Amino acid sequence: MKFIEEPSPNFDIRGRDVDMVILHYTGMPTGGEALDRLRDEAAKVSAHYFIEENGDCYRLVAEDMRAWHAGVSAWKGEYDINARSIGIEIVNPGHEFGYRDFPEAQINAVIALLKDIRTRHAIAPENVLAHSDIAPRRKEDPGEKFPWGRLAAEGLAVAPFEGDAKAGEAVSYDDALKALGQIGYDAPPGDHAAALLAFQRRFCPESLGQGFDRRTKAALMAGKK
Numbered sequence: 001m002k003f004i005e006e007p008s009p010n011f012d013i014r015g016r017d018v019d020m021v022i023l024h025y026t027g028m029p030t031g032g033e034a035l036d037r038l039r040d041e042a043a044k045v046s047a048h049y050f051i052e053e054n055g056d057c058y059r060l061v062a063e064d065m066r067a068w069h070a071g072v073s074a075w076k077g078e079y080d081i082n083a084r085s086i087g088i089e090i091v092n093p094g095h096e097f098g099y100r101d102f103p104e105a106q107i108n109a110v111i112a113l114l115k116d117i118r119t120r121h122a123i124a125p126e127n128v129l130a131h132s133d134i135a136p137r138r139k140e141d142p143g144e145k146f147p148w149g150r151l152a153a154e155g156l157a158v159a160p161f162e163g164d165a166k167a168g169e170a171v172s173y174d175d176a177l178k179a180l181g182q183i184g185y186d187a188p189p190g191d192h193a194a195a196l197l198a199f200q201r202r203f204c205p206e207s208l209g210q211g212f213d214r215r216t217k218a219a220l221m222a223g224k225k
């Protein structure tokens with residue numbers, strides 16, 4: 001894998017092994033602006049890698065250091081996600097500036113990078129997550145257009161739900177809500193709406209914003225296994 005070196009000063013000591021990868025979109029009008037920000041000491045944000053729409057892959061922070069990409073976040077009751085994860089910023093203007101499809105060359109580069117990372121770290125497919133999964137109240141990246149199925153086909157991530165929505169008909173509200181937490185989301189009853197949207201973006205984008213519809217419930221029951 002060929003990297004363009006563009007070091008960021010925004011990192012500190014990791015203190016534990018890497019076992020997660022968090023995918024982001026940059027959410028700024030251009031990739032150049034996002035790259036500048038991730039390398040600006042005053043911004044206090046960074047990621048390990050940055051992938052342009054043409055597939056160019058930049059290395060900003062060494063993998064053995066703790067980059068600052070996750071922010072306030074939680075997964076399966078753990079909070080310091082930066083300490084255990086590698087952060088990948090994928091250029092896309094995002095929902096605020098004209099969210100668009102991720103080009104083929106860019107996704108191919110994400111796949112190549114994940115394969116490369118897995119030669120150095122043991123990362124289970126279920127630990128390759130969206131920023132919105134670990135920070136659902138604040139974040140929606142990389143969003144519902146991200147082709148998780150492409151990563152899943154390579155064994156790199158969990159596939160979106162492709163089963164029969166009918167299986168969700170008999171699932172109770174309580175069981176569906178419980179499954180959200182069992183999968184790993186920070187989704188306390190009564191404050192679960194953002195986590196549900198994050199789940200839909202990641203696992204059943206055709207149900208995004210539809211609440212606990214039968215497809216979402218079927219996907220939740222399939223996902224908690």
Ligand SMILES: [Zn+2]
Nearest residue numbers: 024025131141
């Ligand atoms: Zn992000």
